[in-house]
Amino acid sequence: GQNIDQPTEMTATEGAIVQINCTYQTSGFNGLFWYQQHAGEAPTFLSYNVLDGLEEKGRFSSFLSRSKGYSYLLLKELQMKDSASYLCALSSGSARQLTFGSGTQLTVLP
Amino acid sequence: DGGITQSPKYLFRKEGQNVTLSCEQNLNHDAMYWYRQDPGQGLRLIYYSQIVNDFQKGDIAEGYSVSREKKESFPLTVTSAQKNPTAFYLCASSGTGFTGELFFGEGSRLTVL
Numbered sequence: 001g002q003n004i005d006q007p008t009e010m011t012a013t014e015g016a017i018v019q020i021n022c023t024y025q026t027s028g029f030n031g032l033f034w035y036q037q038h039a040g041e042a043p044t045f046l047s048y049n050v051l052d053g054l055e056e057k058g059r060f061s062s063f064l065s066r067s068k069g070y071s072y073l074l075l076k077e078l079q080m081k082d083s084a085s086y087l088c089a090l091s092s093g094s095a096r097q098l099t100f101g102s103g104t105q106l107t108v109l110p
Numbered sequence: 111d112g113g114i115t116q117s118p119k120y121l122f123r124k125e126g127q128n129v130t131l132s133c134e135q136n137l138n139h140d141a142m143y144w145y146r147q148d149p150g151q152g153l154r155l156i157y158y159s160q161i162v163n164d165f166q167k168g169d170i171a172e173g174y175s176v177s178r179e180k181k182e183s184f185p186l187t188v189t190s191a192q193k194n195p196t197a198f199y200l201c202a203s204s205g206t207g208f209t210g211e212l213f214f215g216e217g218s219r220l221t222v223l
Contacts, residue, residue, distance in 0.1 A: 004152075030210070042200055042214035043153070087152055095141055095160050096210035097168065100152035 002026040004101035006088050011107045016078050020104045022071045022088030030091040033098060034062050034073045037085045046073070046086075075106075083108045112137045116201050116215035123188075123195070123222050131186045131218045133201035139213070140206065142184040146170060147198045147217075156199075159184055188220060196222045 003025045012018040022032075031050035035043035049055055049064035049071065061074040073086055085103040092099065114135045123129045135142065141160050145153040155168030159178040173192025178184055184203075188195045198219050202212040 008150075033211070040198075040217075042217050043212075044214075045211050048211065089152075091210060095158055095166070096204065097143065097155055097158050098153075098212060099155070099169075100145075102150070102152040105150075 002029070002090055002092070002099045004088055004090065004099065006086075006101040006104045008102070009105045009107070011109060012078055013109050014078055014080060017074065017076050018078060018106065020073045020075070020086050020088075020106065022073070022101060024069050024071075024088075024090060024101075026069075026090055026092070028092065030093075030096055032062075032064055032071050033089040033091060034060075034071075035087040035089060035100075037087060037103065039084075043087055078108050080108050080110065082106065114201060114203055114213055114215035116199075116218050118218060119216065121218060121220045123220060125222055126190045128187055128189050129195075129220065131188070131199055131201075131220070133184045133186065133215060134182055135184075135201075135203045135213075135215075136182060137203055137205065137213060138181075139203035140181070141204045141210075142178070143202045143204075143212065144168075144174075144176065144184070144186045145200045145202065147200060153200060156186065195220055 034046040037043040047062035059076045087103045088101040089098040117132045143158040144156040157176040159165035175187045201215040
């Protein structure tokens with residue numbers, strides 16, 4: 001099976017930088033996803049890591065270390081609209097089905 | 111516009127009743143998935159299908175059933191055997207691109223009275 005851990009809640013200030021960590025235990029996976037989910041809405045894709053290292057995409061970056069079982073999502077220049085839940089997910093199997101962590105609820109304060 | 115359409119958005123059901131949630135996609139994706147989300151929790155996989163007329167159980171399939179008669183459609187039935195069906199249900203699909211990124215519908219919120 002797979003086990004994914006994320007902090008339940010985080011708070012940060014508008015304009016700041018925040019790092020959301022994700023640790024996992026698994027026997028194997030294809031890649032690691034980060035999704036953003038606003039309350040009552042569907043998740044939207046943020047980033048995907050298959051190799052170790054940093055993937056940058058505008059204000060969002062994601063890092064993966066397979067040897068350490070660790071990933072993080074870095075959000076820069078925080079905006080109020082970034083207040084949402086951030087879900088870490090592992091892709092595995094021939095159908096590349098995703099197993100999600102419980103999510104980190106980020107609150108951005110003015 | 112291509113996308114995934116779920117209906118109904120809100121649904122109320124009495125205990126003991128079956129209910130079917132619709133999911134239609136026009137993205138020409140082969141794979142489709144159903145997830146359940148409870149308050150403050152992540153998504154859990156109920157069923158998934160990689161091709162027409164074939165589907166597999168996910169982590170929490172008990173009390174649910176699906177069919178995949180057409181590539182575009184993957185309806186989920188919540189049966190009376192599901193002990194705690196009140197939840198937010200999300201349908202998703204993925205293509206054959208490098209990432210296999212999931213595209214989600216807007217969700218169906220089921221409340222059992």
